[in-house]
Amino acid sequence: MANRGYSNEAVYTRTMPSVQHIRLAYNNVYLLDSGAGSVLIDTGPDYRDAWEAMQAELVSAPEAIVATHGHYDHAGLGARWQRAGVPVAMGAADASLPSEPPLASAAELSDFEAYIEASGAPESVARDVIAGLRAWASDVRRVWSADQPYGEATRSGHWPTALRYEPFAPAHRISAREEQLAGARVIACPGHTPGNLVVVCEAEGWLFSGDQLLPGLTPTPAIQPARPRCEHEWRFRSLPAFVESLKLLARIPFSRCYPGHGEPFDNVAETIRTNLSTIEERGERVMAAIAEVGEGTVYAIAEGIYPRALQRRFWQIIPTIQGNLDLLEAEGRVVVDGGVYGVGR
Numbered sequence: 001m002a003n004r005g006y007s008n009e010a011v012y013t014r015t016m017p018s019v020q021h022i023r024l025a026y027n028n029v030y031l032l033d034s035g036a037g038s039v040l041i042d043t044g045p046d047y048r049d050a051w052e053a054m055q056a057e058l059v060s061a062p063e064a065i066v067a068t069h070g071h072y073d074h075a076g077l078g079a080r081w082q083r084a085g086v087p088v089a090m091g092a093a094d095a096s097l098p099s100e101p102p103l104a105s106a107a108e109l110s111d112f113e114a115y116i117e118a119s120g121a122p123e124s125v126a127r128d129v130i131a132g133l134r135a136w137a138s139d140v141r142r143v144w145s146a147d148q149p150y151g152e153a154t155r156s157g158h159w160p161t162a163l164r165y166e167p168f169a170p171a172h173r174i175s176a177r178e179e180q181l182a183g184a185r186v187i188a189c190p191g192h193t194p195g196n197l198v199v200v201c202e203a204e205g206w207l208f209s210g211d212q213l214l215p216g217l218t219p220t221p222a223i224q225p226a227r228p229r230c231e232h233e234w235r236f237r238s239l240p241a242f243v244e245s246l247k248l249l250a251r252i253p254f255s256r257c258y259p260g261h262g263e264p265f266d267n268v269a270e271t272i273r274t275n276l277s278t279i280e281e282r283g284e285r286v287m288a289a290i291a292e293v294g295e296g297t298v299y300a301i302a303e304g305i306y307p308r309a310l311q312r313r314f315w316q317i318i319p320t321i322q323g324n325l326d327l328l329e330a331e332g333r334v335v336v337d338g339g340v341y342g343v344g345r
């Protein structure tokens with residue numbers, strides 16, 4: 001048979017983008033072969049036998065890894081990959097997460113404590129929350145280690161054992177808005193974390209979203225520090241950035257989303273719209289609660305919405321309310337003075 005160049009079947013199939021989906025308990029990793037290179041999206045989480053299971057499934061070794069963000073379930077096997085000679089890329093603003101546990105420094109811990117004290121929580125509540133935070137901070141250090149045996153599965157049941165996070169320094173730090181890496185387009189989408197990334201395969205309209213876009217749920221923002229620590233603003237304002245990133249993705253036509261958790265889905269634009277309107281509805285509830293109390297601290301506003309649950313669920317509720325307040329403040333709809341929020345003019 002005559003060689004007809006691009007229509008030669010072997011060449012043709014080799015240059016068609018392909019994706020291999022590997023499920024590792026609660027997490028997904030994807031091997032994207034764009035034809036111009038291959039990347040693995042996320043390193044996989046480090047629970048017992050996860051590494052071996054992933055190696056057994058992968059159809060080929062990736063040239064590089066893009067960790068969508070620095071959380072341990074998405075970047076936990078980064079050290080293993082780099083020892084195996086595969087570089088891990090991560091958003092520059094997340095690059096300290098694999099080596100410095102949350103609240104690792106005294107400054108970071110005291111920033112959180114100051115936040116709790118200024119939140120407007122009653123003294124007894126603040127004391128309990130701070131005690132819980134200190135216990136958690138000393139506990140979590142053990143996760144950032146490869147010397148420990150795997151602990152028992154946590155209550156969430158997301159992974160068969162507890163996760164570890166062996167410290168490592170990502171070989172490649174991405175600080176540009178966009179970058180081409182091993183044939184894939186990497187786009188900075190700050191919000192879920194400061195250095196959050198997504199990967200796009202434009203030829204196919206594929207979005208590898210990490211935790212930026214998940215099927216059936218709108219992630220809630222976390223209270224998280226800005227690293228390196230900034231004198232004027234110790235917190236990274238998660239939700240305003242998250243919304244900007246959603247709006248950026250809404251301008252790109254996607255045919256399929258491959259999320260960090262759950263099943264891939266096709267109704268990408270609709271899911272982005274649902275996320276944005278859920279966030280907007282939460283914002284309206286916060287506006288109504290402010291109107292109710294006139295003005296108030298984040299705790300007082302949260303109490304207006306969750307009068308019974310707030311004491312027990314401080315870390316579930318306060319970050320959501322704080323995120324919405326940050327967003328409303330950025331939009332000019334609320335003003336804040338000394339930790340007290342009121343309706344803007």
Ligand SMILES: [Zn+2]
Binds near residue numbers: 071073211260261
């Ligand atoms: Zn996640």
